[in-house]
Amino acid sequence: MMQLYYAATSPYVRKVMIVAHHLGVVDKIEKLTAAASPVTRDRNILSFNPLTKVPSAKTDDGLMLFDSRVICEYLDSQGNGGLFPTAGRARWIALMQQALGDGLLDAALLVRYERAVRPEQFRWQEWDAGQFSKIIDCLNEIETQAPTLEVKRFTIGEITLACALGYLDFRFPEIGWRDTHPNAAKWFAEFAKMPAMIATEPPKG
Numbered sequence: 733m734m735q736l737y738y739a740a741t742s743p744y745v746r747k748v749m750i751v752a753h754h755l756g757v758v759d760k761i762e763k764l765t766a767a768a769s770p771v772t773r774d775r776n777i778l779s780f781n782p783l784t785k786v787p788s789a790k791t792d793d794g795l796m797l798f799d800s801r802v803i804c805e806y807l808d809s810q811g812n813g814g815l816f817p818t819a820g821r822a823r824w825i826a827l828m829q830q831a832l833g834d835g836l837l838d839a840a841l842l843v844r845y846e847r848a849v850r851p852e853q854f855r856w857q858e859w860d861a862g863q864f865s866k867i868i869d870c871l872n873e874i875e876t877q878a879p880t881l882e883v884k885r886f887t888i889g890e891i892t893l894a895c896a897l898g899y900l901d902f903r904f905p906e907i908g909w910r911d912t913h914p915n916a917a918k919w920f921a922e923f924a925k926m927p928a929m930i931a932t933e934p935p936k937g
């Protein structure tokens with residue numbers, strides 16, 4: 733069905749793979765290894781996406797698809813998955829939750845690049861702190877919304893929020909978000925039992 737530039741550690745790729753598992757189309761996706769980085773760019777990805785980020789996909793009939801939001805909605809439309817409600821409040825809530833999860837991830841990734849990629853002498857502590865505080869404010873919002881989050885009749889909203897929380901466990905365990913966000917922790921504990929979540933866990937170590 734499609735080729736997909738992929739990285740096992742990318743939380744945005746994880747969104748796509750959770751959707752693929754959920755819809756039972758994992759073996760219709762050919763995974764292409766990528767080494768995406770904002771500085772040392774992986775130019776192999778260029779013909780799929782000028783931004784050379786993962787995930788980036790190309791369908792068998794030549795359609796270029798990025799970013800994770802577009803690929804997820806494409807897969808969902810092919811499989812009639814219902815992960816993107818088509819109208820009304822449910823649609824806006826799902827898309828807002830997706831934006832909340834993606835937004836948390838965008839801030840977390842900027843902090844990660846700042847700490848892991850930017851040379852020490854060019855780092856700017858206030859900038860790091862500004863982005864980091866966005867992670868915390870998003871976490872607080874997820875906590876507020878947690879009582880409304882589903883574990884069975886979920887949408888792309890829940891999937892994205894779960895990828896965001898899973899990424900914090902993977903790259904920022906020191907935040908210890910469960911201690912301060914008990915409702916989010918309770919919801920995530922249930923959601924994370926889903927086979928699609930287990931199959932897409934980031935590599936350990």
Ligand SMILES: N[C@@H](CCC(=O)N[C@@H](CS)C(=O)NCC(=O)O)C(=O)O
Binds near residue numbers: 741743786800
């Ligand atoms: N908005 C994009 C974000 C994708 C993204 O930032 N992916 C990271 C890896 S987790 C990447 O490819 N970074 C390389 C770069 O910034 O050039 C999406 O939802 O797919």
